Structures are given as C-alpha cells and as structure tokens.
Amino acid sequence: MIVFDKVSKQFFNDTYGVKDVSFVIDSGELILITGPTGSGKTTLMRLVTKEHTPTEGEVIFDDLPLSKVKPSLLPLHRRRIGVVFQDYRLLPESNVWENVALPLLIAGKSSDEIEERVTDLLKLVKLEDKFELFPNELSGGEAQRVSIARALAVAPPVLFADEPTGNLDKESSLAIINLLKKINQLGTTVLVSTHDVVVLEEMAAARRLELKNGELVLDTQPKKRRVKKKEEEIEKKKDKPKQKKTPAKKVKKDAPKTKEKVEDLEESKPKKKGKK
C-alpha cells in the first residue's frame, strides 16, 4: 500500500526532515508513528501527500511511485488520502455540514450522494445533531471528529492523522482513538502520528514506527515489500540460463505496471457531466 524506499528529505545543508527511511505498510493496517517533536512525523505525512518530494529514494503509494505522479494528477492522488490535523483546519466560515461536504464537492459528487454520505459520516462521528454549528461553536473533541468525518468523506483507502489528540483532553482523546480504531476495523489503513501517552497506551497493540531526528529507529512489525518478492522471482528466473533476460527487457516489463497505475489515476478523474 505505502512503501518508503530509502527516503530522505533534506531541507538545508545538514537539516533532514527524514533520513534514509524505509518501511512497508500493508492495506488495512493500523500504524502509530511516534517520536518527539521535530523527529519527522509531519514530514512523513507530507511525503505521502506529495506536499514534499524526497531528495533521495522513492515513496510508492498503491504500487505507484509518487515521482511518476504529474502535478495535474496530484489532486486525484490527494483524494485517496484523508488527512486529519492537530489544529483541525476546519473552514471557519462553513458549518459542520459544509465542512464535511467539502471534499465531496471537490470530487464533483451529486447533491444526493453528498446528502447521503454526509449524513452517514456525521452519524459515524456522532455529530448528526450539530450539523448546523460553526467550528467556533464546537469543542476541541467535536471539531476533531468533524475533521475526521471530512477526511473520510470520499472514502479514501488511507487516513493519516497528524497528532489528532494534540489539543484534546483525555476523554476526548479516547473518543478520537476509538473512532480511529473503528475506522480501521471498517477496512481503512490508518496512520496516526503522535507522542501522546494516552494514544500510545490505548493503541499498544498497533504496529509502531518510531522516528528520531528523521531516522527510523524502531519498527515493531517490519513488513517486506510484496513487490520485492516479485523482483526476487524475477531475479531467480534471471539466474536460469534459458530465461535470462537483459536489464533493458526487465525495465520494459516493469514499465507498463507504473504506466497502468498512472492511467488508473487518470481514469479516476471525474468525468465531465453531459447535458441533462
């Protein structure tokens, strides 16, 4: 699902956001990304959303190297990742309903679909009776639940929560943690970046990636890249004299896969509506 292959992001001469980070996240996993402030958690998220591009290495999302995602396709890539921020980032001039509906409007969904989806999401986050309130009328926990509902609006396969409980009390934090767990159980890959002890205790069973000064110092359940296995098979075949292939052919064989993925992304572009 998400692969970091020796990824580094250098900001200045000796300042790294992340440094030589490699890991594999499978679909449906619940991941905790931990580490102190400035350890690179947010940079990691920005690399996945392609707000940052790696200085070295490659980030692969759903078998598609992000370096192959053209700027014109970036919005489509971002619609596949729900992002929850520590400071919620709700639009202050829009009410709860409008905030949750925003990604659906962006994705060009019909009003019936928006109505149905927003209703379901507000039920999920238990805010169906507060749909008319504006962000400044909500508590921190409620605002964060709206933010989660908004992140889930277009049913992204991945949800990235960046310090989701950073501004919340323990009770609200627990509610958010339970909500994230529930979302994960429904099949969404959930990545939670945090250094909140409450979260760490409540999600102790989850796989944990720990960052320190931009380097990955701990992966509690390291996974191998599935693509790697395929590559190994190819390597094995290469060893057999009859099936030996030239590197050029190998590149050619791999190339269509990336091309197909880019085409998939292009196909997922909303089609222009015909005249009614």
Add this chain to the structure above:
Amino acid sequence: MNPFTTALTNIRRSPFQSITAMAITAVTLFVAYSFSLMILGTQQILNYFETRPQVIGFFELDASVAEINQVSEKMRQKTYVKDIQLITQEEALATYRDENRDDPLLLELVTADILPASIEVSADEISALVQVKNDLTGLDAVEEVVFQQDIIDSLTNWTTSVRYIGIATVVTLGLTSFLIITALISMKVTHRKKAIQVMSFLGASSWFIKAPFFFEGVIYGLIGSLTGWGVMFAALLYLTPWLKEFLGTISILPIPWEVFAIQLSIGTLITILLGGFAGTTAVKRMMK
C-alpha cells in the same frame, strides 16, 4: 456551494473593498465609453466636412451668365474635379430667404442683385483641393474663393489627438483597475490562505480553488462596465439638446442603438476578461 455563489458571498462579506473595485472599474469604463463616442463623433464630423463642397468660388456681382457657364465648363474639364454645382443669384436669394424666414426685416432688405452667384466644386481627393482653389482664383469672373482644407486639417488633427489621448487615458485607467482588482482579491486570498491550503490537501483542483476569485473579478468587471455605461448614457441624454445646437446641421444625433450595443458588448467583454484575469492572477501568486 458553486463558485459563483462563493464569489457573491466573498463580495458581500467585504462590501467596501468590493465597492472600491467596482467604482474604479466604472470610472475606467465611463471614460472609455465617453472617449469612444467622442472619437466616433469627431470622425463623423470629419466625414461631414469631407463630403461637403470643398471649394466655393463666389463670382463678381456683375458676372454674366455666359461668364459663369464658361467657368463651370472649364472646371468640369479638369480630371480631378468630382462634382460641380452652380448657384445663381436667384437660388442664393431663395436659400437666404429660407434661412431667414422668421425675420421679415432681413428679407425686405435683401434682393438677388446683392447676393453673388457661386460655384461649389468637389474633388476626387482632398489633395486635389489646392489645385481646384488655384484654378478658381486664376479666373477673372471669380471674386473670392473659400477653401475648407484648413478646417479639415484642423479636424483631422483634433480627431487624432482625441484618439491618442483617449487610448492613453483608457490604458492607464485600465491598468489601474487591473492592479486594484488584483490587490483587493490578493487581500482576500491572503485572508483565505489557510482555507486554500486545506482545499489543496483535500485534493481540490487548481480551478476549484481559483474559480470563486475568477468569478469575483468577473462580477467587478461586469458591474463596473454596466455602471460606467449607464452613467455615460445618462450624461449623453442630458447633453443631447446642447450638442444638437452646437453641431447645427451636422447630424450625428441620435446615435443608433446598434452603436451602443456594440460599444457595451465590447466594453463588457473586455472588463469581464480583465476582472477574471486579475482574480486568477491574484490567486495564482498565492498558490505558488
């Protein structure tokens, strides 16, 4: 919420900024529309003078009919002469009477023998008028020659000046409007910077983010253009009686509605594009 509704909401939420943008656009368009009518008007006046008899020769009072016909015949033979019209003393008196029919005293005092006959000569080209003038001056029967070239030259200079001043003024004001709309929308974009970042994170396309600001600029352009035209039209209606009196026999009023339609369409289209471009320029700078 569609982008047009969002644009209207943005305008409603900052009324003074929006009124400033619309006012400067309206002033620009008022000046542009006024100058375009002035240019059209001066061009019409120029055409009027160019189509009139361009050289008039007045005969001696004692010139005989034979002498007058001889002059007419001589002039008619010139290749550069387009048309000739002879006005006899009786015809001159008839014209005089017609023009002064409300003043019996003047009519009583004047008789045909004190009015000179005249010859009105038009040339194919304005450049031939000097030659026509010289020809008429050289003839014994002709006492005086009135030549309108100097009037036409003066009018041509005037029209050119009006055109250049108009273009310079409209370009300057247009640029000012563009910069003011860009600055005002930039302020709004800055105010919505976080919202734009959030939308970008949520996968909003570039157009989704730009559209409300584009439409905001378009609305400023549209309202500015219609207001500017409305004020210009009202001013024209107010000045029409004075202009008619000033222009006398030069008939350019009332201006045909087709002229107004073309003027308003072109002006509105240009300002809509100008406003839209200003709006997208403002947001583009922020998105970089």
